[in-house]
Amino acid sequence: MRDREAATPGLEGRRLSTKETAELLGVKPETVYAYVSRGQLSSRRDPGGRGSTFDAKEVEALARRNMRETGGSSSTGGELSVRTRITLIDKDRYYFRGVDATELAARYSYEEIAEWLWTGELRPGVTFTAPEASVNVARRAVDALPEHSGPTDRLRVAAIAAAAADPLRFDLSEDAVLGTGRTLIPTLVAALPPLRHDHRDEGPLAQRLWGRLSGRTPDDASLRVLDTALGLLVDHDLAASTLAVRVAASARAHTYAAVSAGLGVLEGPLHGAASGLAHRLLLDVLDLGSAAPVVADELRAGRRVPGLGHRLYPGEDPRARALFTLLEDVPGAAPALAAARDIVTTTARHTPLHANVDLALAVFTVSSGMSASAGETIFAIARTAGWIAHTLEEYEERPLRMRPSGRYVGERPPQPLPGPLGR
Structure with a gap:
């Protein structure tokens, strides 16, 4: 702490240019003048x-103050902290731009969210x-x-192929990135193989995605669950995949590359694949008719029971709560x-864990005849929109x-x- 607070050698009595000041503060030159207008810095006209x-x-004093206020390592126990206006998680609730x-997910479509x-603006329809x-x-x-390729393999390859086909991918202006987002997400969906020969790519994104996930004809209640799930999962603060996206964007990788970085991390079993583990657990419970032996086998093998608990929510995961309510109206979901x-009841005998969104997704995928x-x-697909929001920031x-x-x-x-080996 003392080392961090100590004065930087060679700065005593010096005057810094706007560029040097911006670099030391880690901001753009325009922000330096904003500090001046707010009385946080004093300036002197160059002779x-x-x-x-x-x-x-x-x-330097302002830089130290900013570090403390924005959650530098001195105040977060070494954890990386990034300023964002996108998502706030607070007391078993979470907010998109406040x-x-x-x-939002109950009232608006995935594309609208x-x-x-x-942009901070709603575009109805x-x-x-x-x-x-x-x-x-x-x-x-x-x-x-290969036929055995997983969904994230397909999506990552689709993103790279779409990037290669876009000569404007290196344009990182806001309008260009927004344009990329509006076309990349439907491209990812359309690149996935349909499960029905009569499937047509039209209508809301959730309807187009359904035909890539299930061979059944969708009912309105099921489509509503899918669209709501997409909206709920758009972003969740700095999850591991989102941090990877921001690192790529920090290096000024184009939007497709940043999304590809997120997809790479998402494939880990502790992140995007968690719902698949919950899906298989549900199938085992349905097959045996009771959760007790299935939960016992998981614990005996030294595994945590998937679909339960979340490090950011001491209570119930609000995303799970919203989806479980909608699933009550889905035919065949009972x-x-x-x-x-x-x-949940079986594990709650010893550990008060609540269902998380992975278990809710598993209920949806199992009851809709979808794969794990x-x-x-x-x-x-849902999180791609959030990743693009983070690249913009x-x-x-x-x-x-x-x-x-x-x-x-x-x-x-x-x-x-x-020395050489073996000598």
Whole structure:
């Protein structure tokens, strides 16, 4: 702490240019003048008349103050903290740009929520459509994958193929990124192989996605659950995949590449694939008729029971609560709902864990005749909109700021050169 608070050598008595001040504070030059207008910094006109200068000691004090106020490592126990206006999680509720996310998902479509997240404006009735050329390239790339490829494999390849087909992908202006988001998401959906020969790519995104997840004809209640799930899962603060997206955006990777980074992390079993584990657990409970032996087998194998608990919600996951309410109206969902309740009740005998969104997704996928990987697909498509919102924010920040320093714990130099093996 003392090292961090100590004055930087060589700054005592110096005057800094606007550029130097912005770099030291980690902000854009315009923000420096905003600090001046708010009385947080004092400036002096350069004698040469080419701009303003700032007292180095005052700038350094402001930098330290900003670090404390924005959650630097000195106040978060070493955890990375990133300023964002997108999502707030607070007391078993979460908010998109200050609005209750569950209320947004109950009233608006996935595309409308995505627009709200990106622009802070609602566009009633908006639907996303993909250019035919982009879809064709993405489909050809996905079709070339082995048959056993998972959904995230397909989506990542589709994103890379769509990027290669877009000569404007390196344009990181806000309008260009918004345009990419509105076409990339439907391209990802369209690139997935349909499960019915009579499936048509039209209507809301949830309807188009359904035909890639289930061979059944959808009813209105099921489509509502799918669309609501997409809206609920759009963003969830700095999850691991979202952090990867922001690191990529910090390095000024284009939007397709940033989304691809998120998809890579999402494939981990502790993140996007969690709903698949809950799906298989539900099937086992339905097969045996009771959660008790299934839960016992999970615990005996040293595994945590999937679909339960969330580190950010001491109580009930609000996303699960919203989906379970809607699932009550889905024809044929009653057995899976009962199995989910049995799992919660069985584990609650010793550990008061609540159902999380993965268990709710599993109830939906099981009762809709979908595969175990369907929840991962829903999660990935939904979260793409949130990732794009985070790229928009990160492109406005100082480049390459996501560069923590390593704490070296190896052998201290100088060490002798190693000799060849076997001698």
